[in-house]
Amino acid sequence: MTFEQRLADIVRGMKAQGLVRLVGVHDGAHFIEKPDPVLVLTGFKSMGPCAVVLGDSGGRVLVVTPAWDAARAERICPGVRVVSADDVVEGLAALKLGAGATGSAGIDMLPFGIASRLVALMPGTVGADNVVFDAARTKTDTEISHAREATRIAELGYARLLDMAKPGVTEDELAVDQRWHAKSLGAEDNFVLLCAGPHNKAVAPSHGRALQEGDSIVVELTPSYRGQLVQICRTIVIGQANDLMREKYALVVKAMHAGIAAAQPGRPMADVCRAINAVLEAEGYGEFCYPPHIRRRGHGLGFGSIEPGDVALDNDTILEPGMLFMIHPNQYLPEVGYLLCGEPVLITATCGVPLTAQFAALAEVGV
């Protein structure tokens, strides 16, 4: 699928809902779980609050703040009329949108200071997030290409992490190095969730704790290449892992592969979660397969659309070729703590294919 084909899908979706235009807004505060309608509709990853107006003929106007970023927007978005503004709401107001049913996307995720003014500016606007993000539930060919490059960067980052992780180095130092290293390879961002301890309860943002022998590092490396995120989840033992740790990690890897095998076009996303849970339940970990211990076994990958959503029991989305999402069992086991393993998986015409060259395996680094 090309960007243009997806845009045509969105226009068709608008018309089906009786909309004459759609206004997508993003505040520029990018977050892994916050979809970005501006990115979906234009390919532009903004620095400040931005809005795009999509007309029912397919024409687009992009309101860019800060005003000085408009030249970049023009370079990235050929065919889009770019309007610079100091304030995104005033910029939209100046467009004088006129009569007719207007849909909006992204309003609920905006800061109140912007959203409340937008709602006042466009009374009667109907929520149309689904029109934008459902159409982007499958990735374009370009996004898939970017996802492959992001995966390559993630795996190179992981190799570097294995070299750097040793007693005395702090979590913060490792996280900072990963962010910088990914950038040096071409990623414009990297969501590095990394923590360590003798018995992790979860993966959390890094802080100043220094690594010690016997720790396990749990890490999510999530580089973004040209706005497309991809993630790998890994676990590293500082020193030699004991047999129990190896046995339990092999179990979560087995569960992950069961999930990948279930990720087939035509099947619901919930089946992927069930397949993972089944492996763990068979080993007596049923109580740890549900909240509060676990909420999901993976998720979509933005920054544009985060569809097809979570790998969760309540997600009935039917998998389709071109969908890209994480499969990560990421399980707490009482004997060894929290374990991370996960791969980005692309749904093809026949099956789910991990983008990674090397699957998760328990790593041990010397001391």
Add this chain to the structure above:
Amino acid sequence: MRTMHPTLLIGPADWDAQRMPRAEFQGRLDALWRDHPQAGGVIVYGDAADHGALAYLTNFTPKLEPGIALLSRSGEAALLVGGGINMIPAAKPLTWVEKMLPLRSIAKSVPQWAMKLAGGTLLVGGDAMPYAMHGELFAALGTAPEDATPTLQSHRRRKSVRELSLIRQASTVPGKAAQALALARDRNVTDAVIAAEYAAWQAGAQDVRSLFSLDGGRSLVPFDVPVAEPADPMQVYLAVRVGGYWAEGFVMLGAKPNASLDAAKSALQAAVAQLRPGVTPATLTQTLTKSGTHPAALPAVIGIGLAVQEDLPLNEPLAAGTVLSLRAGVLGEHSGVIVSALVAVTETGSDVLWSAP
């Protein structure tokens, strides 16, 4: 200065009680209560993009999901941390607040807290709150809390001795980054900027942001795709956060004589010489723009501190303890230049904390 916002804040942000003791935070809260004598407590919202006020009162940097502090005049303090109960251990080292709860169900927890207050409720950072969360909170509270954001912005403008010490420390880092930039500038734009960022991280930065020019200094862009060619002249913006406080500046490197650069430097020097308590940002802006229009029409004077750009009324006389970034620039037909100085207003004049040579 807008830069590309990262999806997760990753650098060191643990609370250092030696550098910023609990008493300093209490002093800030006491000042808030003095300005709002009827208030019994304050709700303070912060997220990864906008958390200067939250950090000012609690030292907490919400690296991943938002946080809300509930601070009572009686001294009770709680922090609601996004991401669920498992995120609490990672949040604890970042703040003096001991009581932590998950951010979920604020419609229940915040009104329960507000009901126990001996006085009204203040809100700081409400405009930054997600729209849906704001609606949920206001509906649950029943009455709109008083907005104390402007009060706190005013308090944050004058830095304490400890804050100035941290800003001085932060101000040593852009120079190290600029040195690395100069050494690598002949390679290509990406390598040079990456080298500068690496130097800043190595110097202890907890966040590093950059912009650079690909059109001779006329405009600035963030890192989005690698640029394989060098640039001459090379205009780069660097912002670093160290110990919670930001330092920023513009670097202009070029092999050829540059009359615009000389003119901009001259305007900058004039503004620095003019700076003392009582001068307004508007007056400084006039001086700084005498050399010409800024590329990108950037503000000529900004406040800086716990946020990379803090509120600074244009016509309010500056007081000692205020920290500013002054920018002078010239926009030509085919090129542009911006130079800057990070300055602290002192009792008798000003102190330049960093300016690219």
